[in-house]
Amino acid sequence: MPKSRVRKKKVYTPPTESNPAAMARARKRRPSSRWVPITALVLIVAGxxxxxxxxxxxxxxxxxxxxxxxxxxxxxxxxxxLGVLTQWR
Known part of the structure; x- marks a missing residue:
């Protein structure tokens, strides 16, 4: 009986980023301002x-x-x- 061939696994190469501007924007995201959690807390307490x-x-x-x-x-x-809290980073 003929012996089957052993398949070689392909080496994984991560995809290259097609949009470098989007990556630069993602890196520049800073933490949110102090007013965001304070406003959310005030709205929760008021509600x-x-x-x-x-x-x-x-x-x-x-x-x-x-x-x-x-x-x-x-x-x-x-x-x-809840809408304000979605802006909290």
């Missing part, structure tokens, strides 16, 4: 405080005319804080 105030006062505060829109405002602050 939680808004919701807790709404529930504890049975809808009388922060703005009684908004009724259930107070929930949207509180959760909206939390969602905006």
């Amino acid at each position: 939680i405080a808004w919701l807790v105030t709404y529930y504890m006062t049975q809808g009388q505060y922060p703005i009684a005319a908004w009724t259930f829109w107070n929930l949207a405002a509180g959760f909206g602050l939390l969602v905006v804080s």
Whole structure:
């Protein structure tokens, strides 16, 4: 019976970067400013405080005319804080 050939493995060569400008931009990314985590923390605390105030006062505060829109405002602050946190490096 004939013997099968042994396959040689190819030597891995990493791909060359086709866009050197993109690599230069990636290297230049600096840490975010101090305002980013501070703003996110303030928005989180404000959103939680808004919701807790709404529930504890049975809808009388922060703005009684908004009724259930107070929930949207509180959760909206939390969602905006998540958007700010995406900019944190």
